[in-house]
Amino acid sequence: MGSLYLSRLSLEERNELVKKLWDSQNHKCFICGEEIDLDIHPVDIDHIIPLKMGGKDDPSNFALTHHSCNRSKQDANLRIARILHKFSKISEKTLEKKGTSPNLSDIFAEYGGAKYKLRFKIDGNLIKFSFPEIGDNNIYKYPIFEDKLSGFKYFFGVFPIEYLHHDERINPRTIGKNISKLIKEFFSKRPQLHITLGYILTEEGSSEIKVFDGQHKAAAQVLLGVKELPVRVFVDPDLDVLLTTNTNAGTTLRQVAFDKSVQRHLGSALYIERVERYKKERGLAEDDYSFSEADLVKYFKGESREMKRYILDSIRDWITHNPENKLKDFIDFGGRAKEKPLSYSTIEKTFYSFFIYRDALQTPINYRLEEGENPRELEKQQILRLTNIIAEEIYIGRFDPDIGTYRIENRIQKGENIPEPHLVAYRMSREEIIYNWLKYIGQIIKNYFIMQGKPIDENKLFQYSFPEPLWERIRIFVKNLRDLPIWVNKELSSTVFGGKQNYEYWQTIFETGKTPQGFQVLLHPINLMDMIKE
Ligand SMILES: [Zn+2]
Incomplete structure (x- = not known):
């Protein structure tokens, strides 16, 4: 686009440059990563970093793309355009497979994440673990802290994405196009301020690290090629409390700009949860539904107002979705x-x-x-x-x-x-x-x-x-x-x-x-x- 350098080339010199770029890119398009066949595909030479953003007008800043990919690129900076293209591809794939937008687990799947459980040992106030599945046998030791008011135990660590998994139940949100803003922000080397939250369960001595908050930031990092993420990991938290906290973050607390219909979805997950708990605690059979909504409200009396909301949420959710x-x-x-x-x-x-x-x-x-x-x-x-x-x-x-x-x-x-x-x-x-x-x-x-x-x-x-x-x-x-x-x-x-x-x-x-x-x-x-x- 508007290159003085290119406009001065003869047809022959231009073809030579195309050939050179084509070889150095292993015959792949810079944006979509698919093969370029020079006999079939019309191609563009474009600046990787646009001139407007200080990119140089010479071959060190040139890339070869399919003409159509360059036309439909989602950002002027080709490196960002490449990442956004990749995200669009993942979105299409997920839509076809699940009928929804992707969430963090779909991103992980694409980049080799979410493969292993973390094996660990807790020694007093220390947690020890290692990553043998990926050939890292170092023993990492981190202190375990206690959240003063809730009493929840947690530690901080940096984890290869192979050990991170998305928790769809606590965080049912999907990732939309708005992730491009985060991608650009991280691309321009601004740090991630809030870290991802996750949890482990110690019952079996090994556990997936389930991520339940900060999935957009995590996804943007992974799309940018980051292979490990810092996480605050809760140890055996009360999942019900986390689920409620995440719901409240969108309602009472308004920390998160929560999509309202997702709130409803959470509400209905909580409703199902309460129904199951009621049956269990009262010793009812799996298929026994002989109790009423009013019975539930009475039983969970400390939170009868929430209980009523969960009931309504489940109805709204059923209709809406x-x-x-x-x-x-x-x-x-x-x-x-x-x-x-x-x-x-x-x-x-x-x-x-x-x-x-x-x-x-x-x-x-x-x-x-x-x-x-x-x-x-x-x-x-x-x-x-x-x-x-x-x-x-x-x-x-x-x-x-x-x-x-x-x-x-x-x-x-x-x-x-x-x-x-x-x-x-x-x-x-x-x-x-x-x-x-x-x-x-x-x-x-x-x-x-x-x-x-x-x-x-x-x-x-x-x-x-x-x-x-x-x-x-x-x-x-x-x-x-x-x-x-x-x-x-x-x-x-x-x-x-x-x-x-x-x-x-x-x-x-x-x-x-x-x-x-x-x-x-x-x-x-x-x-x-x-x-x-x-
Ligand atoms: Zn292409």
Whole structure:
């Protein structure tokens, strides 16, 4: 790119340089590491360190790449581009294999880590170990310390990655593209400030060192070619406490910018944990679920508030990450929605807060499970079905991720042509709007049961089995609502849809057809009876 040196070469001299670089790189592309066939592949000569960053314009700073690799490189510095390319490859592989982004164990697997258990001996306040599997028979001795308040024992050490393993249960997070920032930081020789945390279990005299915190930093180091990492290793910690601590780090303590839906996942892991513990401590059979949520809350009474949260988390988690959830593709889990119309926090404040029963149930966990009438099971299944109806009628094939959500109303005002179905999906997704219309769905359901003469507890609406005609009504309502002219009215872009309004503003519009300032925006107030008719 912009090389004076290269521009002065004759074709012959250039070919000679290509050949020389090709040989010195063992016929491999500098970025992807795959073979270059000079007869088949178009190639680029590029600066390894860009001129802008002080790289030299001469052969010592040149590398040969596939033309396409150079075109799609993820950083101007080719050494960083090479690492980011490698990470993309690992991501693709993991996605294919597990359907998720990679975590630290996938990175370890790629670089020869996570192979062995550490054999050790504890002698008073000293731990001794060695790494014979990799030919290092030195005996390392480190002091064991005690955490003053928790009483947890730990030591510090530097460990070859062959002995480090990722703990997926305590740390279920995956590694995303944002790791590139860490890679660049470490590449520019800034030190790692916080060290990785791990633990060993001494029961068997040898143990994997399980890493449960600091996986992004560890992964970035490994991707940069680091073969050993400093770790603070806990000795026989109470795993339950670590799991809870890691959850609290994301909730009460807010030390970590935790992805909210991962928090939920942790919550549900903790729920399962408590259920297992309850069965064990009460001597119940493996398949005995004759106790209720309320029994659990009572049993773990010191943490009854957490226990209730774990129960809700497990329901939210089941719905959110269900492979059949069609709305999932339209939810942004990172916090601030830029490309996707719904944020996870909106889903929580609407769908989950309206439709999941908040208190612990008194009925046994396996109550009417076999008849398909278990209240929690029904609740989850039916919320999922509602979610899918909404996805089908409003988002799928209508919301275009390439157009995204960024400053849509401004773009309309500037005359950009936003397709109507996309605009409808975008506008209906705004929290203050969906908050209102989703409530109406609750009302339609309630009404249906009342008309049938069926007594219901409206807080447990989704725990009653919905008959097909009711589902039909819900779908028609969603369609009718979607087809209201207000969603495609571009004139309203700077007024009604201009700034962020509150819930009541839209409640007034739906109830009266007018804004609180008296400006008519709907033909009529919403009439739910009309809206459930074709
Ligand atoms: Zn290449």
